[in-house]
Amino acid sequence: MSDRPKNVVILGSTGSIGESALKVARDLPDRMRVIGLAANRSSEKLANQVAEWGVKEGCLADSTLLNDFKSRLPAGVTAHTGEEGLVEMATLPEADLVLIAIVGTAGLRPALAAIEAGKDIAVASKEILVMAGEAVMTAAREKGVRVLPVDSEHNAIFQCLEGRKATDVSRLILTASGGPFRKKPVAELADVTVEQALNHPTWEMGPKITIDSATLFNKGLEMIEARWLFDVEMDRVDVIVHPQSIVHSMVEFIDGSVLAQLSVNDMCFPIQYAVTWPARVANSLRPLDFAELARLEFEAPRWDDFPALRLAQRAGTVGGTLPAVMNAANEIAVAKFLENSLRFPKIWETVEETMDAHDVIDHPKLDEILAADAWAREFASGQLT
Structure with missing residues (x-):
């Protein structure tokens, strides 16, 4: 066992998984050291986290809020933004583990970049393995890095x-x-x-x-x-x-x-095991x-x-691009339901209609996966207008 804490970057630190990960870090300071934090749009909350944890790297994915984010940061903190910023966070040289808890498809490129850089990744974002499971696991095997599950199941x-x-x-x-x-x-x-x-x-x-x-x-x-x-x-x-x-x-x-x-049923349990694996560590959880x-x-x-x-x-x-299409169509339908503009069963119907209309590409490359994702979003949106 290493005699130092594991250096962890958290992508999605302002969401529920990210906040649970910070609870684990607070509980186990001798095991987990947070060195980078990233969020999508929660500028003030992310800046507060950066200040509390004393990290020197922070990323707000939404570039339109970058100036607001920068204005809130303590001196000496490097601010990143956009997809490129997330990739930079995922490949910080001192990182041992990148916890990816970003909702949606935004975590895919950072995950692959982290693997390419030889970092272990802890995956909470379902979309990464649903969309690109074959590509991610193949890359991880080739690089000799671990893909650690954070979902409780x-x-x-x-x-x-x-x-x-x-x-x-x-x-x-x-x-x-x-x-x-x-x-x-x-x-x-x-x-x-x-x-x-x-x-x-x-x-x-x-x-x-x-x-x-x-x-x-x-x-x-x-x-x-x-x-x-x-x-x-x-x-x-x-x-x-x-x-x-x-x-x-x-x-x-x-x-x-x-x-x-x-x-x-506390997400701190699986997060802790992903961070401390293969060790089991006493904690303050019930x-x-x-x-x-x-x-x-x-x-x-x-x-x-x-x-x-x-x-x-x-x-x-079936595999190929079909899981990415299913995921994208579901995201569109759920967004419409949350806007009160779609009935609940129509979520399933929209996803099935989109899957039925898709020409599957087997063993897709990343650009083909992202193209299928974009096609499915456009098709599903068209079905709901």
Whole structure:
């Protein structure tokens, strides 16, 4: 074990994952040293974080707010901006680990740049592996760097698989809370409101990922992530609804045994393990009290009523540019729903229509992935005008 803390750059430090990562750094100063922070538009909040943590590098992705950001920074801090700024942050020479928690596609180029620079990456942004899982994992293998999962589900699988042979694994089982509409009759889904969809039963998250949890697209994206992170076929990635969100995922082995990872539903747990891996480190987080658990429930997801899982399974099986298209169309549809200009079931319909219209490119390069993403956004937007 190194005798110094791990130098960490956090891309997306003002969001919920970024704030949880800073909690971990505060709790474990001898293990994690924050050396760079980046955000999209939260100029004041990012500047306050830069000042609090004493970092010398900060990046505000939205260049229109750069002057405001600079005016708030302490003396001696280098301000970066735009996609190039995110790439510069991801490749800081002293960085050991880059935590990528940027919502949307903006984290893709920084992730690939970090890998190219020989940095381990901790991935919280689903879009990176959904859009470019093949490219990212191939590059990581070639450079000998690690792609560490931050999502609670994938981090759980990562823990369950440690020391196990890939040939011993039968299937990966992702758990899902089921979202706020788990028990709602399908006939009533057309009338759900934005406020209802944002009322997640177990996790506090940003609006986009909360809607994805309600549609189950969040779990669909995670299925594709798992396919690439753990190098398994899509038909070996399964989903089970677990409303308590205590069992974060499970691995079933060929002998019928199942290993599960359990903890209180706090994102600090998976973030800490991604940062401190392979070590386990004592912390101030609340441990699980089994005496307090009344019961742990499991049920099959409603595949027909919530088509996101089926669409994700299709996208992950076909591969190529189709996962990027699915992701982009979903982002457009969710944005429209959040504006109160789209009914809830139309999110699924828009994604499927966009996927059906796409000519898939196999083994795409980065520019082809981004072109497919742009095409899907334009097509989906056209369907909704």
